[in-house]
Amino acid sequence: MAEKEKIVVQTSVKDESLIEIRRRQIVSGAVNLFKEKGFHRATTREIAKAAGFSIGTLYEYIRTKEDVLYLLCDYIYDQVKQQLAEITSETGTVEELKEAIKQYFHLIDRMVDEFTIMYQETKSLSKEAMHYVFDKEHEMVHLFEKIIKNTSLPKNQVLTEKEIFLAANHIVVQGQAWAFRKWAFRKRYTIEDYINDQTKLFLSGIFHFHENS
Amino acid sequence: MAEKEKIVVQTSVKDESLIEIRRRQIVSGAVNLFKEKGFHRATTREIAKAAGFSIGTLYEYIRTKEDVLYLLCDYIYDQVKQQLAEITSETGTVEELKEAIKQYFHLIDRMVDEFTIMYQETKSLSKEAMHYVFDKEHEMVHLFEKIIKNTSLPKNQVLTEKEIFLAANHIVVQGQAWAFRKWAFRKRYTIEDYINDQTKLFLSGIFHFHENS
Amino acid sequence: MAEKEKIVVQTSVKDESLIEIRRRQIVSGAVNLFKEKGFHRATTREIAKAAGFSIGTLYEYIRTKEDVLYLLCDYIYDQVKQQLAEITSETGTVEELKEAIKQYFHLIDRMVDEFTIMYQETKSLSKEAMHYVFDKEHEMVHLFEKIIKNTSLPKNQVLTEKEIFLAANHIVVQGQAWAFRKWAFRKRYTIEDYINDQTKLFLSGIFHFHENS
Amino acid sequence: MAEKEKIVVQTSVKDESLIEIRRRQIVSGAVNLFKEKGFHRATTREIAKAAGFSIGTLYEYIRTKEDVLYLLCDYIYDQVKQQLAEITSETGTVEELKEAIKQYFHLIDRMVDEFTIMYQETKSLSKEAMHYVFDKEHEMVHLFEKIIKNTSLPKNQVLTEKEIFLAANHIVVQGQAWAFRKWAFRKRYTIEDYINDQTKLFLSGIFHFHENS
DNA sequence: CATGAATGAGCCTTCATTCAT
DNA sequence: TATGAATGAAGGCTCATTCAT
Numbered sequence: 001m002a003e004k005e006k007i008v009v010q011t012s013v014k015d016e017s018l019i020e021i022r023r024r025q026i027v028s029g030a031v032n033l034f035k036e037k038g039f040h041r042a043t044t045r046e047i048a049k050a051a052g053f054s055i056g057t058l059y060e061y062i063r064t065k066e067d068v069l070y071l072l073c074d075y076i077y078d079q080v081k082q083q084l085a086e087i088t089s090e091t092g093t094v095e096e097l098k099e100a101i102k103q104y105f106h107l108i109d110r111m112v113d114e115f116t117i118m119y120q121e122t123k124s125l126s127k128e129a130m131h132y133v134f135d136k137e138h139e140m141v142h143l144f145e146k147i148i149k150n151t152s153l154p155k156n157q158v159l160t161e162k163e164i165f166l167a168a169n170h171i172v173v174q175g176q177a178w179a180f181r182k183w184a185f186r187k188r189y190t191i192e193d194y195i196n197d198q199t200k201l202f203l204s205g206i207f208h209f210h211e212n213s
Numbered sequence: 214m215a216e217k218e219k220i221v222v223q224t225s226v227k228d229e230s231l232i233e234i235r236r237r238q239i240v241s242g243a244v245n246l247f248k249e250k251g252f253h254r255a256t257t258r259e260i261a262k263a264a265g266f267s268i269g270t271l272y273e274y275i276r277t278k279e280d281v282l283y284l285l286c287d288y289i290y291d292q293v294k295q296q297l298a299e300i301t302s303e304t305g306t307v308e309e310l311k312e313a314i315k316q317y318f319h320l321i322d323r324m325v326d327e328f329t330i331m332y333q334e335t336k337s338l339s340k341e342a343m344h345y346v347f348d349k350e351h352e353m354v355h356l357f358e359k360i361i362k363n364t365s366l367p368k369n370q371v372l373t374e375k376e377i378f379l380a381a382n383h384i385v386v387q388g389q390a391w392a393f394r395k396w397a398f399r400k401r402y403t404i405e406d407y408i409n410d411q412t413k414l415f416l417s418g419i420f421h422f423h424e425n426s
Numbered sequence: 427m428a429e430k431e432k433i434v435v436q437t438s439v440k441d442e443s444l445i446e447i448r449r450r451q452i453v454s455g456a457v458n459l460f461k462e463k464g465f466h467r468a469t470t471r472e473i474a475k476a477a478g479f480s481i482g483t484l485y486e487y488i489r490t491k492e493d494v495l496y497l498l499c500d501y502i503y504d505q506v507k508q509q510l511a512e513i514t515s516e517t518g519t520v521e522e523l524k525e526a527i528k529q530y531f532h533l534i535d536r537m538v539d540e541f542t543i544m545y546q547e548t549k550s551l552s553k554e555a556m557h558y559v560f561d562k563e564h565e566m567v568h569l570f571e572k573i574i575k576n577t578s579l580p581k582n583q584v585l586t587e588k589e590i591f592l593a594a595n596h597i598v599v600q601g602q603a604w605a606f607r608k609w610a611f612r613k614r615y616t617i618e619d620y621i622n623d624q625t626k627l628f629l630s631g632i633f634h635f636h637e638n639s
Numbered sequence: 640m641a642e643k644e645k646i647v648v649q650t651s652v653k654d655e656s657l658i659e660i661r662r663r664q665i666v667s668g669a670v671n672l673f674k675e676k677g678f679h680r681a682t683t684r685e686i687a688k689a690a691g692f693s694i695g696t697l698y699e700y701i702r703t704k705e706d707v708l709y710l711l712c713d714y715i716y717d718q719v720k721q722q723l724a725e726i727t728s729e730t731g732t733v734e735e736l737k738e739a740i741k742q743y744f745h746l747i748d749r750m751v752d753e754f755t756i757m758y759q760e761t762k763s764l765s766k767e768a769m770h771y772v773f774d775k776e777h778e779m780v781h782l783f784e785k786i787i788k789n790t791s792l793p794k795n796q797v798l799t800e801k802e803i804f805l806a807a808n809h810i811v812v813q814g815q816a817w818a819f820r821k822w823a824f825r826k827r828y829t830i831e832d833y834i835n836d837q838t839k840l841f842l843s844g845i846f847h848f849h850e851n852s
Numbered sequence: 853c854a855t856g857a858a859t860g861a862g863c864c865t866t867c868a869t870t871c872a873t
Numbered sequence: 874t875a876t877g878a879a880t881g882a883a884g885g886c887t888c889a890t891t892c893a894t
Binding site for chain 3: 677679680759762763773776777780801802806808809812813816822823824828833837839840841843845846847848849
């Protein structure tokens, strides 16, 4: 979780604040571009153009094309983390859990493109970078694990660690599904409906987990 | 759903049965290759080699590199469909539904690599081919919709069409999750455990769907 | 002029009469094909198909793709030669010369496609084959040299060998021009008009050759 | 006829003057190469090498291989046009016509290779590019039409538009003949001789055009 | 003789990356 | 720092030719 984990994308530029600006430009240009053509089909020239400067300049801020994808994933997770940071479970009520799910699903809905790109292109990353991304995903699962653990369920429904893990994954996965199966859901569901039904299904699931054989 | 819908990958070879053989070779070679490097990083020469013949020959059986991916997706779905065809809901018991889920999850487990590739690379297909794949996915969702619809749930838990759709998607998505989140699940779950817990969560979910607000 | 000069296109087939038949098929298929796509753009598969048999069979009657072009040129010249053989200058009248020109121009008009192909693709031939073709062209020039030489011109207009050579070339070239500049001429000229005016221009030219400085 | 008609060969390089330089390099390299092997047999790598840079660079200045041929034709016609621009018929004397022919024939002699290539490979161009080249040819014919029209011929020999067209084509064609039939002419003619005799033949032709039936 | 599947050299083109200005 | 021209490895694909049946 420490910032130190961040895989540093090397630059030849010294000015730290300029680096930040340029990278923001790269990322926001890349999102639109990758959304349209995917990482592999997008050329570095196009990335540079989308970012608003020349390839020469692009390569002052990245070392390889893959860095762009990495930068993008990094940026998205930062956003996610930042926004999820506000979700906490303090009282342990079910309402709080519902709220967390809602926040998370809305977050995904707001960033559908970014998420879609991430889940599609992540596999193109180097093993090293991929692990970093996996870790981040694990953080997200973990966040929900904590919230679920903290939530007071009916007495006879106390979940084991493993079951909590499954439940947390469930939320994360169903959230992602909204992003990369939108072509299937959008015809029948608004995000609100989706949240509603998914939450109901999920809650009745964990509320009665141990009732069926 | 007619077989005629199949998007024909053109060939310059006339012998139909030979085409079948060669394509099977292409597909099984490609699975291993794509698993390792992904579709984009694999070269046509490598695909040919993995299939056991020269590029020249490869191109006697496909028109473009994308055809390989298409052939692969096609093959996988055919397998899936064929194996799921045996799953039917005749008595409408919950046991039957459980069995269907089990079959489906086992199927995915058996073809983890194939599924992973499919969900990762599908987006690289042409619009036309993508729609064909989407249709196939829809068939799968539909299969579960029918089974769920046919299953007798507690009286007060009758599901609407929309809810059935969600539930069917749920199964399909959680099945896929086993494939492309295996890195997360494998540490704690065997496929049997996974099936078990997922089924429990799902069933208690739909059995009590309308109990929570 | 002897048949011996013919560069033999080797075959692995023994039956002489079959060879003739197959080659005729090759040539007539190739004319249509080359007319449309040119020699380089036409594939051997297409040539075989146009000829009415398989590539395998095609290669029983030729050694390389170039042979097809060679066969084609050979055939065309044979046709030309055969048809021009009937043109002779026996009385030495101007009428006879006119008739020869007319015959030649009409011949070209009848075989525009063949001529066009020949003049366009001849340069793709090997040096050896090209020389054979050049020799054939020379024969044609020579034919007209003989006719012109034999024609009685006004006394003060007797032409030197060199001038006769030029005049003969003139006819050959202007004939070819009808074939490969048809896009320019066709708008304003019918073949009859063309023959008429070209003949007039030519005759008045050689009839008054030595009048201007 | 406006310069604007020029079919633009697209580039990814911005510096206009550099484009000019590189294209000149491409063209002059291509002339030698095509002279030797023809357009189809020459590879892009060879073209690049002949131009003095890498394929990568070559493709910064052209879009496809065909562009090289187009660039070449374009260049040649520019040269021709530029050099013929100096030829004008102001007084309408026969001497002026002779001079024009002389200039044109000399021009061809100077650029035999270029002309030969152009007339041989032009047919490989796309329809669009071919039309552009045809238009240029038409300009040349038209130039001579104007000159001939302006030339004062004997009173009873006034030529019709159609005859002038034929005569102009005559010059253009006989000029080309010097280029692509050089193997035939070179043995007996120097360019001066050729010009001399061709001019004589042509002039006596048009001076007496209407004397023969 | 006829067939057509197999082969692989080789072609055109792209594009990530570098480096002189 | 910024620029963009230059580079060349590498990729997708074609097609003339062969050879077993």
